[in-house]
Each structure stands twice: as C-alpha cells, then as structure tokens.
Amino acid sequence: MLGEDPYRRGRRSSGHADRRAVDRRQADRGPDGRHPDGYPEDGYHEDGYPPEGYADDPHARDPRVDSRGDRRVGDRWRDHRGAGGHEPRDDAEDWDDGWDGDGDGDGEERRGRALPKLIAVLLLVAVLVGVGIFGIGKVIGRVSGGGYTSADYPGMGEGIAVVQVPDGATARQIAVELQDADVTASVSAFVKAASANPKSLGIQPGTYRLRSRMSAEAALAALLDPASSAPFKFVIKEGMTVRQVLQGLHERLGTPLSELEAIARSPAQLGVPSYAPTLEGYLFPSTYDLDPGSTPVQLLTSFVTRFKKETASIGLETKAAAIGVKPAEIVTIASIVEKEVANASEGPQVARVIYNRLHDTTGRFRRLDMDSTTRYAEDEYEGPLTRDQLNKANPYNTRAVASLPPGAISNPGIWALKSALEPADGSWLYFVSMPQSKVTRFAATSEEWAALRAQYLAEGGKE
Structure with missing residues (x-):
C-alpha cells in the first residue's frame, strides 16, 4: 500500500541492530528524506527493521515483530520476507490467517485489538441463537399449548366433546382436561381467561358437554353455564322414593326399568348398611354426576356410599344407641x-x-x-x-x-x-x-x- 506506513511509528524494535547502523542509514538519506535508490524513508528496509522507534532498552522487542522477523499489519501477521524470501506483498492482509505466528505469547496486543471483534461476533451469535429459540418456542407453544404463546382456537367450536372436571380442581388442572379433549388449544389460554374472570371460581365439579376447538373464553362461558352439565347431572330430591329414583335413571340412561328394579331388590350388592331392611331410605338426596362410563350398579352404589358418608358425619348409629x-x-x-x-x-x-x-x-x-x-x-x-x-x-x-x-x-x-x-x-x-x-x-x-x-x-x- 504505497504512500502509507504499514508499521506505526514509536514502536520498539527487536534490538538486533545497533544505533550506529541507524545513524549510518540516516546519513545515506537524501535531502528529501528518501534513499538514493528511490525507496521512501517510510517504506521497506533492507534489514527488516523500522527506521525509528528504538528505545533506551536495547533488548526490548517490538511487539510487531517476532523472532523470525515476521511483522503484522494492524492485528494481522505476515512474513516480512514474503514468499521465497522476496519482499512482502502489500495485499498480505488478504491471505493472513490470523495466527500468532510463533506461539511465543507476543500476540497480546493482537488479541487486545481482536477483543472488540470477538465480542461483536459473540453478540451476533447470541442474537441468532435467541431468535432461533424464540422461533422454536413459538412453534412449540402453538403446538403444545405451553411455552411462550397462548395458542387459542377462534369461535364457539364444533361437534361434541365430553369433559370431566375433578372435585377440587384448579384452573390449570381444568385447563389440562380441556386441552387433552381438544376443547381448547392450550393450557395457558384457558388459565389466562379464567384468571381474568372472577366467576371462574364458581365452576362445579362434574361432567360437561362442550364443543371441540372452542376459544378459551367460550369454553369458560360453557363451563359456567348449567346447561352444559345438565345432561350429566342427576338429582335425588329429598323425599324421593326408590321407585322415583329408578324411573329417573331409566329416563336418563335408557336402562330398562325392569333391570334397575332387579338391582334394587338386592341392596346388599350396593353396599347398604347391614341394618338396612330394604334400599328405601338409603339413597342419599343430592346432585350426582353421571359418568357416561358408569354402570347402573356403580351409580346406585355411589348414592348409597353418600348416605353412609353423611350419616357417619352426624353420628347416626352412636346417637341412635344413646336414645335407645x-x-x-x-x-x-x-x-x-x-x-x-x-x-x-x-x-x-x-x-x-x-x-x-x-x-x-x-x-x-x-x-x-x-x-x-x-x-x-x-x-x-x-x-x-x-x-x-x-x-x-x-x-x-x-x-x-x-x-x-x-x-x-x-x-x-x-x-x-x-x-x-x-x-x-x-x-x-x-x-x-x-x-x-x-x-x-x-x-x-x-x-x-x-x-x-x-x-x-x-x-x-x-x-
């Protein structure tokens, strides 16, 4: 690069030339500061050392020059002698491989200058990795319902989906049930909708008839609507007789009344207390959830089980004995x-x-x-x-x-x-x-x- 000093002034040399040699070269200069052979004073030199920059310490090394005479331009190393011993090319920077050259630890300045570039590269890599993670997260979020996004379906949905809400379920547990049944697109979408609506605390346990692919807000509204659970609710009113209960199950489930009556005539299989003479009186009045997969025996047994639970809570047998x-x-x-x-x-x-x-x-x-x-x-x-x-x-x-x-x-x-x-x-x-x-x-x-x-x-x- 003609007209431009590839080596900055003020650097220390390696100390291999003595001061007299420098003085002799200076004496050889012409009035314009150029050598007789036409090379500029700031150009290349026959002994491979810069014209100035000697320090008082003759053993101090120029960090731009290694033990073999290799020099560097900026933060890149090149051989001062060039290939085959010729003078180095001005385009040496184009093929420099960035290596320290001799492994002797003299590349600190180079590494210091390279540090900003290294930091920039690392920042670029970090940004690219972050963008990749963000993109993958969005895909996973939309597929799984978790992660960064809250994937949601639009509208009121289609078809029929049956979902059970467990007793004591949290909003997240309900959201998992909805997503598993493909009612909602993601867990986070329903949790977000439930958190924004205080009425969500009123969701009752039970079985609900909803639609597939509903928006989270539509699903929440359906769970709060008694009509959604009505097909799966069965109410035994206080004072109802066994005959009336069986008729209601027949109408709801389609089970032949004769089959239900045969079950009722063998109350022991339903777990009635040992003192019960018949099934009458032992089907506790309450609202029950009809699990679509339950048999008539299982449903009637659940009514009896509730009776035993409630009467135990009031100490029926103990108090009865106390009054004779x-x-x-x-x-x-x-x-x-x-x-x-x-x-x-x-x-x-x-x-x-x-x-x-x-x-x-x-x-x-x-x-x-x-x-x-x-x-x-x-x-x-x-x-x-x-x-x-x-x-x-x-x-x-x-x-x-x-x-x-x-x-x-x-x-x-x-x-x-x-x-x-x-x-x-x-x-x-x-x-x-x-x-x-x-x-x-x-x-x-x-x-x-x-x-x-x-x-x-x-x-x-x-x-």
Whole structure:
C-alpha cells in the first residue's frame, strides 16, 4: 500500500541492530528524506527493521515483530520476507490467517485489538441463537399449548366433546382436561381467561358437554353455564322414593326399568348398611354426576356410599344407641318426617309427635295413623285417600298396623335424619299442615286438636 506506513511509528524494535547502523542509514538519506535508490524513508528496509522507534532498552522487542522477523499489519501477521524470501506483498492482509505466528505469547496486543471483534461476533451469535429459540418456542407453544404463546382456537367450536372436571380442581388442572379433549388449544389460554374472570371460581365439579376447538373464553362461558352439565347431572330430591329414583335413571340412561328394579331388590350388592331392611331410605338426596362410563350398579352404589358418608358425619348409629332406637328405625322415622313436614324447622316437633304416639300409654294412640305411610304403600301422592285405601291391610298402613312400618317410605335428607335423632321436647300428639299458611300446627290435647282441625278446614283443607 504505497504512500502509507504499514508499521506505526514509536514502536520498539527487536534490538538486533545497533544505533550506529541507524545513524549510518540516516546519513545515506537524501535531502528529501528518501534513499538514493528511490525507496521512501517510510517504506521497506533492507534489514527488516523500522527506521525509528528504538528505545533506551536495547533488548526490548517490538511487539510487531517476532523472532523470525515476521511483522503484522494492524492485528494481522505476515512474513516480512514474503514468499521465497522476496519482499512482502502489500495485499498480505488478504491471505493472513490470523495466527500468532510463533506461539511465543507476543500476540497480546493482537488479541487486545481482536477483543472488540470477538465480542461483536459473540453478540451476533447470541442474537441468532435467541431468535432461533424464540422461533422454536413459538412453534412449540402453538403446538403444545405451553411455552411462550397462548395458542387459542377462534369461535364457539364444533361437534361434541365430553369433559370431566375433578372435585377440587384448579384452573390449570381444568385447563389440562380441556386441552387433552381438544376443547381448547392450550393450557395457558384457558388459565389466562379464567384468571381474568372472577366467576371462574364458581365452576362445579362434574361432567360437561362442550364443543371441540372452542376459544378459551367460550369454553369458560360453557363451563359456567348449567346447561352444559345438565345432561350429566342427576338429582335425588329429598323425599324421593326408590321407585322415583329408578324411573329417573331409566329416563336418563335408557336402562330398562325392569333391570334397575332387579338391582334394587338386592341392596346388599350396593353396599347398604347391614341394618338396612330394604334400599328405601338409603339413597342419599343430592346432585350426582353421571359418568357416561358408569354402570347402573356403580351409580346406585355411589348414592348409597353418600348416605353412609353423611350419616357417619352426624353420628347416626352412636346417637341412635344413646336414645335407645335402632338405626333402621331412625331412618324410617326420618323418612316419615320428610313426607309430613312443610318446613325443615318443624322436623324435630313432628319427630316428637311420632315418638309420643309410639310410646303412648293412654290408649288414645295404639297406632301412628299417618297417611303418608299408606300413600307410600299405594304409590298415591295426589288427592285424598279413599276409604278402601285407608282400611286396606298392608304393612305400611299405620292406621291398621301398630308401630312403625317395616322400612322407610322415602329417602330423607340430613335435616330429617337429625330431627329423628334429636326430637324436640314436648307432649304433642297431633299436628296438621295448614293448606294456605303452609305452616304446621301442633296440639297436645283433644280440645287443641279440634281447634286446629277447624282452622284446617277453614283454609280449604279436605278430610
């Protein structure tokens, strides 16, 4: 590169030439600072050393020159002698391989100058790697539903998808169920939608009929809509009979009624308590989730299992023993209370009337005389009972048969069971539910009962 000094001034030489040689060369210069042969003073020199730059220390080495006389331009090394001993080419930088040359540790300055370039290269690599990870993350996120993005389907979806929400499930657990069923595109999309909607805390456990490929917000709205779970919900209302429960299962599942009735006639296979004489009274009233894969036996067993759980929580067997009543009798009394009482708060008083009649020593009540037990036997729950029905001899006609019927007449709720276990204190022997006021009145004497009866008729009650 003519006209340009490839070696910067002010550097120390390797110390192989003495000061006299330098002075001699300086004396050879012309008035213009050039050598007689035409080479510029700043050009190449016959001994391979720069014209200036000697330090006081004759042993100090020029970091641009190695032990063989190799020099470098900028941060690149080249052989001063060139190939075959010729002078080096001005384009030596083009073929320089960036190597230190002699491995003697004299490349510190080169490495110092190369450091910014190295940092730049590393930064470039880091950026490229980051972009790659970002791109891969987006792909994985859209495929798996996790990661950086929240992949989501548009719209309300299509077809039908059945999803179960476990009891006590978190938003993320629900999101996993939805993604596994291909209802939503990703876990994160549903979690985001649920976090933004406080109503999501009201999602109930159970089975839901949704659509495939729904947006996360649409799926959340469907889970909050009772209609989505209605096809899989089955309700046993307080006071329902086994017959009514079986009819409901038949209508919901399509299972032949005769098959369900055959199962009910063998209650032991359903796990009823050992003291239960029949299945009646042991299907606990509640709302149940109908698992599409469950058999009728499994469903009925779940109703019985719930009864055992709830009665254990109130200590039914222990409290029954404490008042001298058998557990099965508690269930039967509770089932009568369930059918006779208009309001749950009146249950303990009605239970006391039943106990008072069972233990009456005056002779006025040798029987319970409860219409509800006769209605159960006749499967007749609307309108007045006929004289023939009231006089018919059957184990459940408490007008004709003394003491309690042989079993429960309905499936009582927890309040009725508690009423049977903890009856109110009182001497009542009569009660009647008023047709208009919808309250139950109680009487202890015949005179009080006559007044209540007159009020009952005045409100439109029938004999």
